Ligand SMILES: NC(=O)C1=CN([C@@H]2O[C@H](COP(=O)(O)OP(=O)(O)OC[C@H]3O[C@@H](n4cnc5c(N)ncnc54)[C@H](O)[C@@H]3O)[C@@H](O)[C@H]2O)C=CC1
C-alpha cells in the first residue's frame with residue numbers, strides 16, 4: 001500500500017504523527033511519502049499546490065492529511081483556496097464523508113443525547129467553495145463582494161445517489177439539508193434531484209430539513225438522523241456542530257472520496273490547524289486516528305478499521321474529564337492494538 005502523508009500546519013503535524021503510529025502498529029510495511037504542503041512551503045517558496053504535486057499524489061492508494069492553514073503567518077484563504085480545496089477538486093473528491101457517532105462514555109454537552117450515529121455526505125467539489133465570485137471597489141464604502149454557489153445536476157445527482165446507497169446500507173433514512181425556502185435555484189435543484197432519484201430507493205425514507213432547523217435537531221434530537229446529504233458549505237458547518245455534540249471536534253474524522261475510484265481518496269480530521277493550541281501537545285489525535293480507520297475501511301481493510309474503532313471506543317470510555325495529551329492518547333491506542 002502506497003500512502004501519501006500531508007501533515008500540514010499547526011496541530012495537523014502533531015495529530016498525524018499519532019495517526020501514523022497507529023497505522024504502523026496495525027498494518028506494517030505501508031510505503032509512505034511525506035509531502036511538504038502548507039504554510040512552511042508557501043512561506044519558503046510562494047507555492048501552494050503545483051501540477052507536479054497533484055500528479056505525484058495521484059500515484060498513491062490514499063492520502064492522509066492533518067490540517068492546512070496558519071492564520072498567523074499566511075492571509076486567510078491563501079492555503080485554503082490555494083492548496084486544500086484545489087487538491088480536493090483536482091482529485092474529484094465529490095463525496096466528503098463525515099460520520100458522527102457518540103461512543104459510550106465520551107464527552108457530550110447534551111443532557112439526554114440518546115443514540116447518536118449518523119453520517120453527513122457533504123458535496124465536496126461544488127457549492128460556494130469553487131471560488132466563483134469577485135470583489136469590486138475594494139476598501140471603499142461602495143465595496144461589493146460576491147460568492148456564487150455552483151450546483152450542477154451532474155454533481156448533485158452523483159452525491160445524492162451515493163447518500164441513498166449509504167442510507168440503504170444503514171438504517172434506511174436520508175435527510176436532505178438545504179435552504180430551499182430561500183435558495184430556490186440551488187435548493188430546487190437539490191430537492192428535485194432527491195425526489196427524482198427516490199423511487200429507485202423505495203426502501204429508503206426521505207426527509208427534509210432547512211439548515212437552520214437542522215442545527216436545532218442536531219442538539220435536541222440527533223437520533224432522528226441517519227444519512228444527511230447536503231452541499232459543501234452547509235456540510236462544513238453542520239459537521240463541526242455534529243462533532244461538538246458527539247465528543248468534541250478532536251474526535252471527528254472525514255474522508256474526501258472520489259467514489260469513481262479514479263483518484264486516491266484523502267482522509268483527514270474535520271478540524272483545522274488549531275493555532276490556539278498548536279505546539280502544546282494537547283490536541284486530541286482521535287480524529288486523525290479515526291481517519292485512519294475510515295481510510296482502512298475504504299481500502300477494504302474492514303477488520304483493521306474495526307480494531308482501530310474498538311480501541312478508540314475503549315479509550316474514550318475510560319477518559320476522565322481532565323485534559324488530553326496528544327501522545328498519551330496515541331500511546332493508549334497503540335498499546336490497545338498490541339503495538
Ligand atoms: N481541513 C483543514 O485543513 C481545515 C483547515 N482549517 C484552517 O485551520 C485554521 C484554524 O481554523 P479554526 O477556525 O480555528 O478551526 P479549528 O478546527 O482549527 O479550531 C477550532 C477550535 O477547535 C479546537 N480544536 C481543533 N482541533 C482540535 C483537537 N484535535 N483537539 C482539541 N481541540 C481542537 C481549537 O483549539 C479551536 O478552539 C484556519 O486557517 C482554517 O482555515 C479549518 C478547518 C479545516
Ligand SMILES: CC(C)CC(=O)C(=O)O
Nearest residue numbers: 080081084085129236270
Ligand atoms: C478550507 C475549509 C473548506 C476546510 C474546512 O473547514 C472543512 O473542510 O471542513
Ligand SMILES: [Mg+2]
Nearest residue numbers: 236237240270
Ligand atoms: Mg470545516
